Structure formats: C-alpha cells, structure tokens
Amino acid sequence: MLLVELIRKNPEEVKRKLAKKNFNQPEIVDEIISLDTKRKKIQTALDDFLSQRNTISKEIGSLMQSGQKELAENKKNEISTIKENTLVLEADLKVVEDKLFNQLVTLPNLPSDLVPEGKTPEENVCTFIVKEIPVLSEDAKPHWELTEKYDIVDFELGVKLTGAGFPVYKGKGAILQRALISFFLDEAGKAGYNEVIPPLMVNEESAFATGQLPDKEGQMYHVTEDKFYLIPTAEVPITNILRGELLKENQLPIKYTGYTPCFRREAGSYGKDVRGLNRLHQFDKVEIVQAQHPDKSYETLDEMAKHVENLLIKLELPYRILRLCGGDMSFASALTYDFEAYSGAQKKWLEVSSVSNFETFQSNRLKLRFKNADGQNILAHTLNGSALALPRIVACLLENNQTPEGIKIPSVLQKYTGFDMIK
C-alpha cells in the first residue's frame, strides 16, 4: 500500500508512475488527497472536542472527590453538547476513513525507474540470454509424453483424486521432486537464508499484508468455514513472520527460505499453456525472502537474482533473464526480474522464477519497521523470489535431457536422487 504522505507530496509523479504500471485512473490519486484532507479536518475537530471532554471530566473527578456534588452535576450537563458533537464527528470520520482505505488499496506499487515502459509481456527487456539455445531432434518428446512413458507423473490419477492440475508424482518422479527441494533448500542455506516450514493456510490479515487481498482474491483457494486461504506462494506466510515487527537496524537483512506446496485456482487459464506441468493448481516451490534496509534493497535484489541464476547454471539449464515492463509486473512489485528456462521439446521459454523488490509496499501493510540510529522508525524493504518453482524445472529437465537410453539427471542432483538416469 502506498503511503498517503508520498501521494500528497508528489501527486503528479505518482500519477505518472502509476500510468507506467498500466493503471489508468489518475483521478483516484486526487480523490485520495481530498479524502485525506477531509480526514485531517474531521480528526482535528474531533480531537478538539475530545480534549474539552477530557478536561471537563477531570474537573468533575476532582469536584466529586472534594464532595462538591452539585457543581459536578452542572459540569455533566455542560458536557452533553460536546458529547453529541463527538458522536457525529466520529461517524463522519469512519465513513471518510473507510473510503480513503478502499481507494488506497486499489493503487498498485510504483515502479522503480529501472522498469521499462511497456504494456505487454512482449515489451519485457531481456537482460541476459544463454549463448546457445538447445535444438532437440525432431522426434524429441514433450514432457507430458515422457512422464507417461517412464510413469513418473500421473495426471489422470490426480484428476481422479482431486481434479485437473493436481498431478501425482510417482517413483523416480516423486524422488526427483524431493531431490530438487533438498537441493534448493541446501543452496539457500549456504547463502545464509534461515529455513522455515510455515503453515500452508493463512488468515485474511496475512493475505492482505503481502498484497494478495484484495487484489488477487479469485486466485486463492478459500477455506470459507474457517476464513483461511491456501497459500499461493510461501512468500505469504514467510513474509508475514515479520508482520508488526520493530527491528533494530543491525538485524537487517533478515533472510528466510522455505519449501511449501503452492495452491492457485488459475481461474481463466486454458489451452496449451496448461498442458502437462506448465501450469498447475498445486505445485512445489522453494522461496527466498529478505527484509532489508531501503538503501541496500536494490543490491539485495541483484544478489537474489544471482542466487537464482546460479541454481539454473548448476542444473545446466538454458535460461534467460527478463526485466519486466510496467504493464507485466505484479501489483505489489517495484522491480521484477523473471527467469525463464528453455523447454526444448515445447520450444518455448517457461517462467521458473520471479524475483522482486517491493520496497515499502508490503512493509507498510505489514508494519515492518526498524529503528535507525536517530531513533526514527523506518519501513524496511521486502524482497522475495522463487528459488525455484519445481514443475517447469522438471519439464525442462525431462525434455532437454532425454536420450534414447532414458533421462539424464544433472550431476548436481545425483547425490540427492541416488540415481543418474530415469529409464
């Protein structure tokens, strides 16, 4: 959530930046400012009445104690008009505050200056691409045929148990999942991230604080009986670990990693993009999360991107890095790098990681702050990235590493799988 203070100070700049993010209702910015002005006015008037009330109440108190009951009664009468006024103003204030809040939550985060202009994924800027994109032979099979051939992922069975998008990993397929998770967690651990296993369901407050509510309500599975949401990413519970914290400056950066399954309704998705492992309702992911000093958060973003890049290199996967344009970025992000691995048989790039700096957009909702040397409370910056999402990695590994003898396992994974070939 954007800070009202920032909007007040630079309304035109805010509008310009919002436009870059494909947000086309600049009038909301003006409405927010006028609502906030109204809010302040009401608040000041209300405070004034409350102040009078407090003073008189104290006087009544001392009169009562000194036994001057009649004078006290007179004071009580005096206070009744004041009380009526406070009730009216309190009601007004609530209306204005609600309106203000509802407008404020519709605004996406402002893009950093590094974000390229653009409205569609085609306008993302490729900042790195491997020299050689593998060309497989014409009879190379897409992963959904390979998973069937080797009986390692069973989509039909998942349909029987739950529905489309909930595959069952079997045998070496299941072990491969476990191996990747362990590998990713070990790498994150080596990079200084503290490993956690968070809940897979969160409450409304958590979903709001990281920005999923109200923006992405329809994308989450909602457990209505208990008002919980199944997490769409570990980002939600892990970042919320820090909700409400007032840290010491020297505690930064705080680094967490965690593996969780992720649940996404993917309403509106269909067609080729959802084939096989490309897009699922439940998938596994290892996430890295940091809270950092505002002065250092962009360095940290680069460091996290480097971490993700190294994973792809170690897995020997061809990849490219995109700096997302304003129109393709997520609601809460200020700058995002997407990592795409090449899927040789599908002949296309699949997004396997997204690394973002949210600046204060999340921390403002989280109330995640630190105390600086001057004793001021400053909002920290939050960042996160997938490191990595499993299904598309598996898809690429299967397709790119297929041979007539079977599917080769990258050497870095072999100590985790215990085998070097799926056959």
Add this chain to the structure above:
RNA sequence: GGAGAAAUGGCAGAGUGGUCGAUUGCGACUGUCUUGAAAACAGUUGACUGUAACAGGUCCGGGGGUUCGAAUCCCUCUUUCUCCGCCA
C-alpha cells in the same frame, strides 16, 4: 467438543471507575567515576496520529457497549493455560 482461569510496555509483574500512558523489578541506552571494563550512582527508555514547532488526540489481546470519565464494569470474538473427552 465440554468445564474453568487468564491476556497490561522488550521481559517479569502491580493496578478493580477519576491526576494511569500506566507502580516496581529486570533488561537496554546515556552520563558520572575508571587507563579500559565491571560495580556503584544519576538520568533516559512504547507506538500511532497530529503540528512549522508546541499543543492536542488514540492505543492496557480484537470489536462493541455502559458512564461526565474505563486498563478497571457489561457483551462478544480471538488466543493461551488447567482439567475432562477425542486423536496421529
């Protein structure tokens, strides 16, 4: 699921209708002393809002109510603890 008890500042723990934003202890920070440290002594030590700066306002688990006035009384929700039941 049933019965009971509780929720106060970083922590511990007072406070049962008025000068309580909150006694006290510990911790932390600053100063004095010291070559330095410890000890001792003195002081400081929550957040939000608001202002040019003051002032003012709000916050004692969340929400609502009673009252001129609520940490304190009432209702409700949540959480924790104890006992019973159930269970991996």
